[in-house]
Amino acid sequence: MKRDPHQCSDRYCHDLDLKNIAAHYQDKQALEGVEMTLSCGHRLAILGPNGAGKSTLIKMLAGLKRPSAGHILWRGEPLQQWSREVAYLPQSDHHQENFPITVKEVVEMGRYPHLGFWRRFRSRDADQVQEAMKIMEILDLEHRQIDELSGGQRQRVFIARALAQEAHVILLDEPFNGLDVESRIHLAHTLKMLTERGHLIIASHHDLETVTQLFDHALVLDGRQIAFGKAEEVMKSEEVLSLFHCHHYETQTHL
Amino acid sequence: MTLMIIEPFDLVLYQRALFACLVIGFANGYVSAFVLLNRSPLKLSALSHSILPGVAIAAWVAGLSVVSAFVGAVLCAILVGLLAIYFSQKSKLSQDTSLTVLYTGAFAFGILILNRLGQTQELEHWLFGNILGLSDLDLWMSFVVGLLAIFLLTLFQRPLLLNLFDSEVAKTLGVPAKCLNYGVFTILILVLVTTLQAVGCILAVGLIVTPAATMRQFTNRVQPLFYGSAVLGSLGSALGLVLSYHLNLPAGASIVLVLTLFFILSIVIRGFVSLRQP
Numbered sequence A: 001m002k003r004d005p006h007q008c009s010d011r012y013c014h015d016l017d018l019k020n021i022a023a024h025y026q027d028k029q030a031l032e033g034v035e036m037t038l039s040c041g042h043r044l045a046i047l048g049p050n051g052a053g054k055s056t057l058i059k060m061l062a063g064l065k066r067p068s069a070g071h072i073l074w075r076g077e078p079l080q081q082w083s084r085e086v087a088y089l090p091q092s093d094h095h096q097e098n099f100p101i102t103v104k105e106v107v108e109m110g111r112y113p114h115l116g117f118w119r120r121f122r123s124r125d126a127d128q129v130q131e132a133m134k135i136m137e138i139l140d141l142e143h144r145q146i147d148e149l150s151g152g153q154r155q156r157v158f159i160a161r162a163l164a165q166e167a168h169v170i171l172l173d174e175p176f177n178g179l180d181v182e183s184r185i186h187l188a189h190t191l192k193m194l195t196e197r198g199h200l201i202i203a204s205h206h207d208l209e210t211v212t213q214l215f216d217h218a219l220v221l222d223g224r225q226i227a228f229g230k231a232e233e234v235m236k237s238e239e240v241l242s243l244f245h246c247h248h249y250e251t252q253t254h255l
Numbered sequence B: 001m002t003l004m005i006i007e008p009f010d011l012v013l014y015q016r017a018l019f020a021c022l023v024i025g026f027a028n029g030y031v032s033a034f035v036l037l038n039r040s041p042l043k044l045s046a047l048s049h050s051i052l053p054g055v056a057i058a059a060w061v062a063g064l065s066v067v068s069a070f071v072g073a074v075l076c077a078i079l080v081g082l083l084a085i086y087f088s089q090k091s092k093l094s095q096d097t098s099l100t101v102l103y104t105g106a107f108a109f110g111i112l113i114l115n116r117l118g119q120t121q122e123l124e125h126w127l128f129g130n131i132l133g134l135s136d137l138d139l140w141m142s143f144v145v146g147l148l149a150i151f152l153l154t155l156f157q158r159p160l161l162l163n164l165f166d167s168e169v170a171k172t173l174g175v176p177a178k179c180l181n182y183g184v185f186t187i188l189i190l191v192l193v194t195t196l197q198a199v200g201c202i203l204a205v206g207l208i209v210t211p212a213a214t215m216r217q218f219t220n221r222v223q224p225l226f227y228g229s230a231v232l233g234s235l236g237s238a239l240g241l242v243l244s245y246h247l248n249l250p251a252g253a254s255i256v257l258v259l260t261l262f263f264i265l266s267i268v269i270r271g272f273v274s275l276r277q278p
Helices: A054-062 A081-087 A105-115 A121-135 A151-164 A181-196 A208-215 A232-238 A239-255 B012-038 B040-050 B053-060 B066-090 B095-117 B119-128 B138-154 B155-163 B167-172 B176-215 B222-246 B251-276
Strands: A015-025 A030-039 A043-047 A069-074 A086-089 A169-172 A200-204 A217-221 A225-230
Touching: A015 A054, A030 A217, A030 A225, A030 B138, A043 A054, A043 A181, A043 B155, A054 A169, A054 A217, A054 B155, A081 A086, A081 A105, A081 A121, A081 A169, A081 B066, A086 A151, A086 B155, A105 A151, A105 A217, A105 B155, A105 B167, A105 B222, A121 A217, A121 B053, A151 A232, A181 A200, A181 A239, A208 B176, A217 A232, A217 A239, A225 A232, A225 A239, A232 A239, B012 B040, B012 B155, B012 B176, B012 B222, B012 B251, B040 B066, B040 B138, B040 B176, B053 B066, B053 B095, B095 B138, B119 B155, B119 B167, B119 B176, B138 B176, B155 B176, B167 B176, B176 B222, B222 B251
Parallel strands: A043 A200, A043 A217, A086 A169, A169 A200
Antiparallel strands: A015 A030, A015 A069, A217 A225
16 A cells, blocks of 8 residues: 555654753853653643743754754654754744745745755655645645735645655644634644644644643753653643743733 | 837947847846845845945056956955855844945945045946946856856755745755855855946946846746846846937936836836726
């Protein structure tokens, strides 16, 4: 039977290992001691107060920043060797505004790691793009300009780009930010569907009340790793409760 | 009527100028699409001013000739452009800030040197251009540089567009963003310098920005933007040249003015079409 390239079966399922990761900005330490292992088919929320290192960790996983210590392994090898299997989705308004580009052209960008500078777009590439748009239910939007879409629709387009890339790990930076209720529900279903297909979803997130509904695992940071594990257990742990209670209190008193 | 319009092209001088207009206009128009997507017209304006010390130093060291001025201008513009990128990477300043500091300093330095050398007459050619006075070498340089710029920007269009659309995502997809930025900067400077001799360093910016700004009013697609802007740049330059002959106006200013009129017309048409749409 022909394998669905977007589906991670057991054979194609791999572990992401973070071994004692640390990060610095010039001389200042931003993050230390991050240790975790997670396989495909899960949704991980990265939580923490502002400046806790959430974005830094996402950028390291995306290959935009090198860890100053430790290793990030995928399939047991350094992650940078498998960079095409990791897709990064910044916030939906991160791209250049008013760029003359259609939805289909954005999804086609996901084929870049397979095509490089000048290799021709082949029928396999076109099939991957078509399949990715079909999965994300955006075929009817393919000729629309990206800036004509709502935030929720744009998220679906960028996820389709990740699928066209044939990425196993999908990294999202605050994906629920700025979405209306309907788009949030739609995105939650999409992330669940992607994990059922075998993708590993990792997202920075700040809404503590929705963590257990949206994610099955959680990693809590505050310049270092505070907790990691199943979302329900992590959100009940005393260290996490005390961290967020403390920050909540600080925010309120500052206001 | 037609004969009267093409009357100037009986003269070899105007035949050469027409060739220059078509070539320089096409290359600049094509590159202008990239400048528009890169949102860098102000940077180009800065660079066009920063070539002056290159010309001045070339005149000082080797005497003012086309080749020495060209080499001096290219080297100086590349130096200022690359230093601006380097300074912004190594400091807390934006690229625009470091470029502005460097180009105003460079322009002032160029004026000082040329005044010392007593070359103010030649200086005017670099400031306002002289498309009727281009030599064979100038024409060849424009042709080769234009062809090279179009070839390279077409060849690397896929990573370039990805980098322009979202540079962080482009990096994660394996696009060598830094190399592309340096490469594109060099191409833009080369095109700019070949344009300077035709319309001068102040008006050159109009030629390398306006065609795409006009074309953008009529298209939402990248390919028509690139090729439409090239055709528009070419036609606008030729029309400007013809008008300059019949109205007895300076050619460089006429060319840029025609392109500006095209732009204003495109905004009016766009506004009119928007009003008629339900």
